[in-house]
Amino acid sequence: xxxxxxxxxxxxxxxxxxxxxxxxxxxxxxxxxxxxxxxxxxxxxxxxxxxxxxxxxxxxxxxxxxxxxxxxxxxxxxxxxxxxxxxxxxxxxxxxxxxxxxxxxxxxxxxxxxxxxxxxxxxxxxxxxxxxxxxxxxxxxxxxxxxxxxxxxxxxxxxxxxxxxxxxxxxxxxxxxxxxxxxxxxxxxxxxxxxxxxxxxxxxxxxxxxxxxxxxxxxxxxxxxxxxxxxxxxxxxxxxxxxxxxxxxxxxxxxxxxxxxxxxxxxxxxxxxxxxxxxxxxxxxxxxxxxxxxxxxxxxxxxxxxxxxxxxxxxxxxxxxxxxxxxxxxxxxxxxxxxxxxxxxxxxxxxxxxxxxxxxxxxxxxxxxxxxxxxxxxxxxxxxxxxxxxxxxxxxxxxxxxxxxxxxxxxxxxxxxxxxxxxxxxxxxxxxxxxxxxxxxxxxxxxxxxxxxxxxxxxxxxxxxxxxxxx
Amino acid sequence: xxxxxxxxxxxxxxxxxxxxxxxxxxxxxxxxxxxxxxxxxxxxxxxxxxxxxxxxxxxxxxxxxxxxxxxxxxxxxxxxxxxxxxxxxxxxxxxxxxxxxxxxxxxxxxxxxxxxxxxxxxxxxxxxxxxxxxxxxxxxxxxxxxxxxxxxxxxxxxxxxxxxxxxxxxxxxxxxxxxxxxxxxxxxxxxxxxxxxxxxxxxxxxxxxxxxxxxxxxxxxxxxxxxxxxxxxxxxxxxxxxxxxxxxxxxxxxxxxxxxxxxxxxxxxxxxxxxxxxxxxxxxxxxxxxxxxxxxxxxxxxxxxxxxxxxxxxxxxxxxxxxxxxxxxxxxxxxxxxxxxxxxxxxxxxxxxxxxxxxxxxxxxxxxxxxxxxxxxxxxxxxxxxxxxxxxxxxxxxxxxxxxxxxxxxxxxxxxxxxxxxxxxxxxxxxx
Numbered sequence: 001x002x003x004x005x006x007x008x009x010x011x012x013x014x015x016x017x018x019x020x021x022x023x024x025x026x027x028x029x030x031x032x033x034x035x036x037x038x039x040x041x042x043x044x045x046x047x048x049x050x051x052x053x054x055x056x057x058x059x060x061x062x063x064x065x066x067x068x069x070x071x072x073x074x075x076x077x078x079x080x081x082x083x084x085x086x087x088x089x090x091x092x093x094x095x096x097x098x099x100x101x102x103x104x105x106x107x108x109x110x111x112x113x114x115x116x117x118x119x120x121x122x123x124x125x126x127x128x129x130x131x132x133x134x135x136x137x138x139x140x141x142x143x144x145x146x147x148x149x150x151x152x153x154x155x156x157x158x159x160x161x162x163x164x165x166x167x168x169x170x171x172x173x174x175x176x177x178x179x180x181x182x183x184x185x186x187x188x189x190x191x192x193x194x195x196x197x198x199x200x201x202x203x204x205x206x207x208x209x210x211x212x213x214x215x216x217x218x219x220x221x222x223x224x225x226x227x228x229x230x231x232x233x234x235x236x237x238x239x240x241x242x243x244x245x246x247x248x249x250x251x252x253x254x255x256x257x258x259x260x261x262x263x264x265x266x267x268x269x270x271x272x273x274x275x276x277x278x279x280x281x282x283x284x285x286x287x288x289x290x291x292x293x294x295x296x297x298x299x300x301x302x303x304x305x306x307x308x309x310x311x312x313x314x315x316x317x318x319x320x321x322x323x324x325x326x327x328x329x330x331x332x333x334x335x336x337x338x339x340x341x342x343x344x345x346x347x348x349x350x351x352x353x354x355x356x357x358x359x360x361x362x363x364x365x366x367x368x369x370x371x372x373x374x375x376x377x378x379x380x381x382x383x384x385x386x387x388x389x390x391x392x393x394x395x396x397x398x399x400x401x402x403x404x405x406x407x408x409x410x411x412x413x414x415x416x417x418x419x420x421x422x423x424x425x426x427x428x429x430x431x432x433x434x435x436x437x438x439x440x441x442x443x444x445x446x447x448x449x450x451x452x453x454x455x456x457x458x459x460x461x462x463x464x465x466x467x468x469x470x471x
Numbered sequence: 472x473x474x475x476x477x478x479x480x481x482x483x484x485x486x487x488x489x490x491x492x493x494x495x496x497x498x499x500x501x502x503x504x505x506x507x508x509x510x511x512x513x514x515x516x517x518x519x520x521x522x523x524x525x526x527x528x529x530x531x532x533x534x535x536x537x538x539x540x541x542x543x544x545x546x547x548x549x550x551x552x553x554x555x556x557x558x559x560x561x562x563x564x565x566x567x568x569x570x571x572x573x574x575x576x577x578x579x580x581x582x583x584x585x586x587x588x589x590x591x592x593x594x595x596x597x598x599x600x601x602x603x604x605x606x607x608x609x610x611x612x613x614x615x616x617x618x619x620x621x622x623x624x625x626x627x628x629x630x631x632x633x634x635x636x637x638x639x640x641x642x643x644x645x646x647x648x649x650x651x652x653x654x655x656x657x658x659x660x661x662x663x664x665x666x667x668x669x670x671x672x673x674x675x676x677x678x679x680x681x682x683x684x685x686x687x688x689x690x691x692x693x694x695x696x697x698x699x700x701x702x703x704x705x706x707x708x709x710x711x712x713x714x715x716x717x718x719x720x721x722x723x724x725x726x727x728x729x730x731x732x733x734x735x736x737x738x739x740x741x742x743x744x745x746x747x748x749x750x751x752x753x754x755x756x757x758x759x760x761x762x763x764x765x766x767x768x769x770x771x772x773x774x775x776x777x778x779x780x781x782x783x784x785x786x787x788x789x790x791x792x793x794x795x796x797x798x799x800x801x802x803x804x805x806x807x808x809x810x811x812x813x814x815x816x817x818x819x820x821x822x823x824x825x826x827x828x829x830x831x832x833x834x835x836x837x838x839x840x841x842x843x844x845x846x847x848x849x850x851x852x853x854x855x856x857x858x859x860x861x862x863x864x865x866x867x868x869x870x871x872x873x874x875x876x877x878x879x880x881x882x883x884x885x886x887x888x889x890x891x892x893x894x895x896x897x898x899x900x901x902x903x
Contacts, residue, residue, distance in 0.1 A: 039792075046713055048778070053547040055792045056532045056539065071508035077515055077533035092509040095579040100505065131550050150713040186715050193715055193837045234683065234841070234865060234901035265503030266599050268637035346512060383832030385845075389642035390860060392828035392843045414829050416843030416863055416903070420640055465903045467841030467863025 014079070015173075018165045021082045027064035027072075027090040029104065031166040033303060034060040034079060035345045038123055039158035042131050044138040046150050052131045059345045064089040065104070070096035075346050105329035105336050107306045109168055114300045115175040120206030122157040122179065130155055133209070134181075137216045141185045144220035147227065150186040153216070155179075155209070170305040177205045178451065180439040183216045187223035194229075194411075196222030197382065197396060199439030201296050201451060222397060229409040232398070232466050238375035239415065239464040240368050244436045245381045245395050247454025251356045251442070252384040252391040253417055254279065254286050258313045258321070259339070259351040260328035262388065270332075277319045280423035283361055286314040288323055290338050290354030295435055297354035297452040301338065304349055308338035325351050343447035350445050358456040361429025368428050368460045375401035376466060378413055381438070391417045416465040430458035473614055475537050476519055481616035483545065484521040486558050488616065490750050490789055491517050494609035499582045501602040504590050509579045514609075516791030519544045526551040527774065531792040556773045558615045559783075564747040564754050568740040571653035574626035575608045582606060585630075585654065592664045593632060598671060601633040611750070619752040627743050628654045629886075634667055636674075643858070645670045645825070645846055647693075650886050652741040666883075670825060670846065678849035678857030680902030686821040687876065688864065688898040689814050689850065692883040692890040694824040696831070697840050699804070699890065701868040702733065704836040706760045707797050708771035708786075712779045715836060717869060721766045728875035730807055733761040735770060737785070737800035744801035744887030751787035751795055758784050764873075770797045799887070806891040807878025814877050816853035817894050823848040823855060824864060841865035841899075861903035871895045 014034065022030055036058040043050035059077040062085045066072075072093030074085040122130075138153035162174040182199035196219040202208050241249055256262075263269040290308030292298055301307055304326050312321050324332075325340035328351055340349035369377070380396030394414045400407040433455060441449025473491045480487035496512045520529040521544045528548025532540045586604040593600045605628070612622040629650035636643040647663050649655050655663070690698065702718075710716035718726065737746050737755035748754050751773050759767045771779065772787030772795045788798035815823065826845035833840065843863045848855045872895075879891035 045709075049550070049552045051527070051529060051547060051552065051794050052550045053528070053530050053794075054543050055530065056534050056536075056543075057792070058534060070506050071510075073508060073510035075510070075512040077513065078535065088511055092511060092579060095583065096499070096506050096509045098506055102507075127546060128550055150715045186713070188715060191717070193717065193834070195834050195837075231839070231841075234863065234899060236903060261502075262635075265505070266635065266637060268597065269635075269642075272637055272640055272642075346514070348508065348510065383829060385828045385830075385832070387642065387644045387826075387828065387845045389640070390828065390843065390845060394829050394832045411839075412833055414833065414841050414843065414863070416828070416861070418861065419642075421861075463903075465843065465861060465863055465901065467843065467865045467899075467901050 014163060017082055018163055021086050022165050022167050024083055025064065025086045025090060025167065027066050027093060029065040029167055030086060031063045031304070032060060033345055034163040036161045037158050039156065040122065040127060040130060042134045042155040044134060044151065044153040047142060049131065052127050054127060060085065061342070061345045062086050062089040063348065064093045065102060066093045067101060068098065069093045070098050070102060072096060073348055102327060103330040104326040107326060107336050110170045110172055110305060113173040116177060116203060118159065118177045119204040119208055121159065122177065122206050123159055125206050137212060140213050140216040141183060141220040144217055145187065145224045147187045147189050147224050148185050148220050149188045152184040154182045164301070164305050166305060172301055172305055174300065176203060176299065178203055179205060179209055181209050181212055182439050183219040185220040185223040187227050189227050192227050194223050194226035196220060196226065200437050201439035202437060203296055203298060225409050226397060226411055229411050231411045232376055232413050234467050236463045236465050238372050239461045240375065240377045240401065241459045241461070242379040243432065243434050243456045243458060244438065245378050245393060246358060246456035246459040247356070247436055248381040248384045249393050249417070249459065250286055250358045250456060251353060251454050252386045252393055253419060253423060254313060255288065255353045255356040256386050257388055257419065258323050259353070260322045260324045260332060261351040264328040264331045273319065275319055278317055279314050279319050280317050280426050282317040283429055284314055284317050284426055285359035286357065287312045288354055288356045292355045295355045295453040302340045302349065303342040304340040306336045306338040306340065308354065311337045323351055323353070325349060341450060343450050347447050350447065352444060352450055353442060353452050355435070355453040355455065357454065358429065358459065360431050360433040360457050362431045363428065364430060364432065365458050368430055368458055369401055369406065370404045372401045372404060376413060377401050377406055378415060382412060389419050393417065413466050422461065422464070425462040425464065426459060427462050428460040433457040472517065472535065472537055473612055476517065476540065477614040477616065479537070479541055480519060480521050480544070484523040486522040486616045487520060488558055488752065489517060489519045489614055491612045492609065492791060494607055496605060496607035497579060497582060498603060498605045499579065499586050501586055501590055501600065503599040503601065504594060506583060518789050518791050520794065521545060521548050522556065523548040525553050527554055527556065529794040533791060554774055554777050556777045558617050559619060559752045560617050561619050562754050564621060565738055567738045567745050567747050567755065569652060569745050569747070570624040570626035574606055574628050574653055577606045589630060589632060589660060593634065593667060595668065595671070597636055597638065599635045601635065603631045605629045613750065613752050615752055621748050621752055623747055626652050630655055630663065632663065632667060634671060636671060643671065643674050648885055650743040673848050673855050674858035676857035678859050680859045680862035681820050681849060681900055683901045685897040686900045687818045687894055687896050688821050688900065689818060689823045689892060689894045691823065691825045691892050692885055694826060695890055695893060697827050697842060698868045698872060700831055700835050701838045703799065703802065706769050708769045708775045708779060708781060709797050710836060711769050712775055717838060718766050723765060725765050727761060727764040727872040729764040730875050730878055731761060731764050731872055732805035734759050734803045734805065735799050735801065736803050739801045742801045742884065742887060744799065746800060749785045749787045750789045751783065753783050753785040753787065755785050755800065770799065772797045801887045801889065803889040804882060804891060806880050806882045808880055809877045811879060811892055814879055814892055814894050815850055815855065817876050818850040818853060821850050822859060822900060823850050827864060838867045838869040840868065863901045865899040865901065871898060
């Protein structure tokens, strides 16, 4: 028998209590989010099942704003104390006296219900079936090679019921699924330990995680291959980024800088990021699209009730836009872009990226490699980090490029980037754009992992610093 | 609800334990020096584990429905792993200060005042101050089927500050963090301000990276994460059990410099990782991981210990929604004998590294790393001459910790870790 979720509180009751709570608020502006999350998880470590379980999580977040004061907010588990929480948020706002007013840019009032395609509702699939699926996938890794000594395989799904209401009059309901599969294979030989990682994360359901054996086999093959792969010698090289790493590159290099909360209160930062300034070559176009179909960073509305959209950030090498919450938009006299996102009801919305992309250029990978005598082809992404001017992006593996061709496999490289010099070093963008579907996510202000996605074609950089051993 | 859960679970299962965690956090946030928000967060959740038919199951919930949680835990046990864990019996718990009654009395107004004081101290021309002051009070309650009933209160007051300086096209972002069971003292706040402003002052001038080579590098407490993360992973019993810890077969072997000692200390008074017992009811004790360069112990929770044929060291930690895992409490690197000035004097030409980019994103437990600098300074003849950009630092953490040339005489607490600055010989530095 499937493990059935508990009976939900009738939707109409929740809707009514939301409306009552908004009406009962004494604050100038009140915003409420409620969430009820049903989730299940299975994990394997090596040949052992770590566990399989289902969880229920429910709670809410209330924010109030009053003229002359800052935000007051209250988050809570359980859904039964809403009026008290609204009062609490109002009082906390009144404790936060400010000399300069906080304002919110207007957004259209929306009454909407959005039920995303559950694609095989995970709540109706037996936990035993999820365990069997993951066991099979984990076995693919263990059986791939005798040197695979450890694995971590994880399956996670959730279905979230989400309510948003604010005193402007908006009332939005969303039903949204999320599913992730992740594979870590660890290979060991002669004291060397290497890892291969693969993952997918989708706003979909049970159907989309079928037939993923190849993904897990790849993780195992990668780990084994890296055991004998040499390290790139430290120095500067021409580097070609595969679409996955190119996506993370643009997320770190430009994406975060275009989050308006960095510039909103900082005139020097505004001067650095002036609209119209040149960033990169004239064939570089970058955007962020929270409305793109079928991606992990996609949702119909952000957590302030603003519809998501495609926002151009850099067009033909010129800065043309930035990403906003209602607050940063009002501060800079621009329009909200639907980028105010919260990790869950435990957190306030921050200006965040969604699906960040580099638009297609021209040509193929072979054409990018052809005239490189000695270089690095950096593939897949383990992560990235930015301090806004300087940033890093870490590949999962790579190949040396010798005389215009891919040569030996090399260990992962951590690439150093600088906003001004690295973007100027982009000398080719291929015409083979694709979105990635990796799991994981982005972190900011203690909210991690927020589901995001990136998309890009192959990108080539001149003279890029690769750290490493020195002779 | 906890009594009901343990009573019902004990009746139906071979063994069971349940943890309840509550927390109420009050947060004030300043954005570019201005008060932006005051927030309260309330959290209450249960994590139930049962051993049923020889199989382990667990479930967590923030809901208040005991039947749903019991059903979920037993459903989990039907599929769960077969591991014979033995829950602890009632035992006296050691004394340790985990909360301050004073912290509970702090109001939003108190926190705002504390924050304004810090903002004023940190406000210098051209530098924006983002600051978060947080006070959390909570409790941990645990009960098991052998009669253990333990509980303790916790409180944390934390200050996290971030300075952002944009000069033309140059950006400097640097942060600092203190947390303890009570408000920081005036002296602690002054020290934090000094540390932050010092980094801005040192960065007034730019310096060229040194010529690429193997050089001495001083790692600040924050900068040393790249060296300590691999050790943290390698000293986990889980990594040892899975056969991926490079230290697994080196117990009682001198592996690192004799000046290097690493201890897990849950009994340090008033720190954010302090606790009288772990989340499985095992009494806390101090545990040497590396003693004067010699590998001594690894940390275990009950399940990992049962699988490995070892004993729990009292390092099980569980969140509301996950089963226990081995985790550190307060991780302490023992300080040495050098002032910072003396440490820098060991460097003829090298770097002071405060922040590296991308740390923790690669094959951490392997120990090899290569990271671009986020915030680093050139050191010449023992003096800091300016900020270095466009450089990367590389090496193997296990090897580098065998080349410790000196440790600072003061460990800095960063959350639940205490680390002194340290100088390492022969670190690969690559300049652009």
